[in-house]
Amino acid sequence: MAINVAGKSIETDEEGYLTNLGDWSEEVANEIAKAENVDMSQNHWEVVNFLREYYNEYQIAPAVRVLTKAIGKKLGPDKGNSKYLYELFPYGPAKQACKIAGLPKPTGCV
Numbered sequence: 001m002a003i004n005v006a007g008k009s010i011e012t013d014e015e016g017y018l019t020n021l022g023d024w025s026e027e028v029a030n031e032i033a034k035a036e037n038v039d040m041s042q043n044h045w046e047v048v049n050f051l052r053e054y055y056n057e058y059q060i061a062p063a064v065r066v067l068t069k070a071i072g073k074k075l076g077p078d079k080g081n082s083k084y085l086y087e088l089f090p091y092g093p094a095k096q097a098c099k100i101a102g103l104p105k106p107t108g109c110v
Helices: 026-035 042-058 064-075 082-088 093-100
Strands: 002-005 008-011
Touching (some): 042 082, 064 093, 082 093
């Protein structure tokens, strides 16, 4: 499978996750978000950028509980809770946000 961004074909797996993390850009993220019916706001970007930093540091995409806790630590308790994250990413904060962030599917996600 693939998505087209600015005339370039970007490979994805059957679930829509990028096969090459180096293909990620904000334009690619916006295309994935559009396909996921997510209208990217500043709050969405905050989570996506947090996930990319987390992945760069730990080389793993966090599962939802780890993500919630880590976001709470960095961005405060009003953002580090499931309700807030599910409002941003209704199909699963870890799964959907990681896809938009160009990261692999988080471990523990089915």
